[in-house]
Amino acid sequence: MGTQANTQLGKIKKRLRQQIQSRLISQGQKLPSERELSELFATTRITIKDALVSLETEGLIYREERRGWYVSPERVCYNPLSRSHFHQMMTDQSRTAETRLLNVRTEVGGGEYASALALQGLMQIHVIERVRYIDGRAVLFVENCLKAALFPDILAENLTLSLTGLYREKYGYETQRSRFEVIPTAAPAHVAKALNLAEGQPVMKICRINYKQDGELIDCEFEYWRPDAMMIQIDSEG
Amino acid sequence: MGTQANTQLGKIKKRLRQQIQSRLISQGQKLPSERELSELFATTRITIKDALVSLETEGLIYREERRGWYVSPERVCYNPLSRSHFHQMMTDQSRTAETRLLNVRTEVGGGEYASALALQGLMQIHVIERVRYIDGRAVLFVENCLKAALFPDILAENLTLSLTGLYREKYGYETQRSRFEVIPTAAPAHVAKALNLAEGQPVMKICRINYKQDGELIDCEFEYWRPDAMMIQIDSEG
DNA sequence: TAGTGGTCTAGACCACTCG
DNA sequence: GAGTGGTCTAGACCACTAT
Known part of the structure; x- marks a missing residue:
């Protein structure tokens, strides 16, 4: 298994992706802060950030510098x-x-x-x-x-x-x-x-x-x- | 100054960019490992990695998973x-x-x-x-x-x-x-x-x-x- | 088996935004 | 002034590649 399926990173990405795709967090809405997320997922900010950057690459979320992370509207x-x-x-x-x-x-x-x-x-x-x-x-x-x-x-x-x-x-x-x-x-x-x-x-x-x-x-x-x-x-x- | 100009990250990026653009490291060539780079620049692997990812985004370098970082050929x-x-x-x-x-x-x-x-x-x-x-x-x-x-x-x-x-x-x-x-x-x-x-x-x-x-x-x-x-x-x- | 990047911990300070 | 992400330290273990 070379995938991320069983890593912390993979689990966090999967969970956040679900929340976004099922519209539990709606387009344009702000995500919890990195510190809050790291408590929620019982991990460090670095791991959270890696997950967020990865979802950003997918185009699911975006950031406003020093303001926070948001769910991307449709392309x-x-x-x-x-x-x-x-x-x-x-x-x-x-x-x-x-x-x-x-x-x-x-x-x-x-x-x-x-x-x-x-x-x-x-x-x-x-x-x-x-x-x-x-x-x-x-x-x-x-x-x-x-x-x-x-x-x-x-x-x-x-x-x-x-x-x-x-x-x-x-x-x-x-x-x-x-x-x-x-x-x-x-x-x-x-x-x-x-x-x-x-x-x-x-x-x-x-x-x-x-x-x-x-x-x-x-x-x-x-x-x-x-x-x-x-x-x-x-x-x-x- | 909202820029990276005076951060470690900015300096590392600038230095590596110079080396690449002046062809001191040639296209397709492997960069030193992240651990070596972190010693060279007297910093941690995380900072080095941030710099490398950023240069990767620019399109200057690329990675082969678990193999290393390489200088990108021309597009x-x-x-x-x-x-x-x-x-x-x-x-x-x-x-x-x-x-x-x-x-x-x-x-x-x-x-x-x-x-x-x-x-x-x-x-x-x-x-x-x-x-x-x-x-x-x-x-x-x-x-x-x-x-x-x-x-x-x-x-x-x-x-x-x-x-x-x-x-x-x-x-x-x-x-x-x-x-x-x-x-x-x-x-x-x-x-x-x-x-x-x-x-x-x-x-x-x-x-x-x-x-x-x-x-x-x-x-x-x-x-x-x-x-x-x-x-x-x-x-x-x- | 040695070396690489991938993932991860547990913190810290700083620059900036917002109210 | 409180809160945010941006940057940074100093380590660690793991999965995988190359030989």
């Missing part, structure tokens, strides 16, 4: 190829979505931005940082990185709305999705802070590069999702 | 929409691929299989379990689940080759990809065993459902990837 389906906006996609799934602007800055592109935008030489870019909430929970940190020259005065607009909508209405750019990547990795510090994660916790990173109708690259986007909050779902014709 | 790019076979995709990236048949069984469909195949009533299915290796490392566990009635005598074929190729050549079925899902989750026991993971470690689960040219559903596939081994990359026209 939302996310289609990076879809034409519809984030808010629309969530509404279609009977979820409420909200976007907050965190920070905007203009700088000379470098590093990850420069290579994603295929910048040749020095060029100004706008970086727009936003956080998206689903049913009140911060689940997605988004960094949009725009070639400034293509978007005069965009920073004066309402940036909590759909940027692709703004591209179309204000500038006449139709975005044609071209490439995106999905990478499971750890949250960088600024992302962790925005999502109430501890540094180094897992996130799903999605990088997307958008081109307009004439084929010119206009912006790139870095999304960081809480991994328990989503699944990617793509339908393809043929 | 391969994987396109679930691509028409080309797994082996072809890897060869295109100058990687060597190998597939081994783990297990084959025929059963009456139920549970996850039944719902993925949209089975109505009881029906026999073949379940084919395989492990795929990239450059000698087991990185992908695949479960194919076929409606048995559509594939007479398929179990007598060489099942380490491309199944979609077999569908086409032996049965005249052209698969038209229709839907796939990507879900970050924890490895179930049988997957963990096949990939030398510990139970509960993170994997990328990809579920795909294949239809043939007339629209009939023919099989579904459950892939479980080591998360440090891959990134999903999709190009779309339009």
Whole structure:
């Protein structure tokens, strides 16, 4: 038996899983504290924590840094190829979505931005940082990185709305999705802070590069999702 | 300062990251044991383990259960929409691929299989379990689940080759990809065993459902990837 | 059989959140 | 100020791998 079935860890996971899946603890609800759990299960905090981290990996629970552990709501389906906006996609799934602007800055592109935008030489870019909430929970940190020259005065607009909508209405750019990547990795510090994660916790990173109708690259986007909050779902014709 | 910058954990992570990124430890190479590392850094195994798990989440290192920690090779790019076979995709990236048949069984469909195949009533299915290796490392566990009635005598074929190729050549079925899902989750026991993971470690689960040219559903596939081994990359026209 | 990671005990202090 | 998770110490035994 190489399994955890008969270990403390396995028993604790199994028990908590039962409680969650039978809805004895409901979605979004807080679990007892690690100290309480360690008394309940007559073990140490380390063992409890190992069990919680494991359930977190399954996507059953999540944590808010120094606040506690909570039962994960159902995953939302996310289609990076879809034409519809984030808010629309969530509404279609009977979820409420909200976007907050965190920070905007203009700088000379470098590093990850420069290579994603295929910048040749020095060029100004706008970086727009936003956080998206689903049913009140911060689940997605988004960094949009725009070639400034293509978007005069965009920073004066309402940036909590759909940027692709703004591209179309204000500038006449139709975005044609071209490439995106999905990478499971750890949250960088600024992302962790925005999502109430501890540094180094897992996130799903999605990088997307958008081109307009004439084929010119206009912006790139870095999304960081809480991994328990989503699944990617793509339908393809043929 | 909410960051790890000045903690033991942060320092250990930073130091190991430097060693890896500067190629002082090369890809595929084994790290010193947790006990050795805890002496080197003058700390306990628990702290070392926390640092290693965090680097594992980043995708920088990986573990083989009870064997040790290793530096991750570069991620391969994987396109679930691509028409080309797994082996072809890897060869295109100058990687060597190998597939081994783990297990084959025929059963009456139920549970996850039944719902993925949209089975109505009881029906026999073949379940084919395989492990795929990239450059000698087991990185992908695949479960194919076929409606048995559509594939007479398929179990007598060489099942380490491309199944979609077999569908086409032996049965005249052209698969038209229709839907796939990507879900970050924890490895179930049988997957963990096949990939030398510990139970509960993170994997990328990809579920795909294949239809043939007339629209009939023919099989579904459950892939479980080591998360440090891959990134999903999709190009779309339009 | 020696060595590895996996699990586990029994504590401690710290940084941070919340009321 | 009380409570939380985050970090940390100093050990231990066990299941398994490799030889």
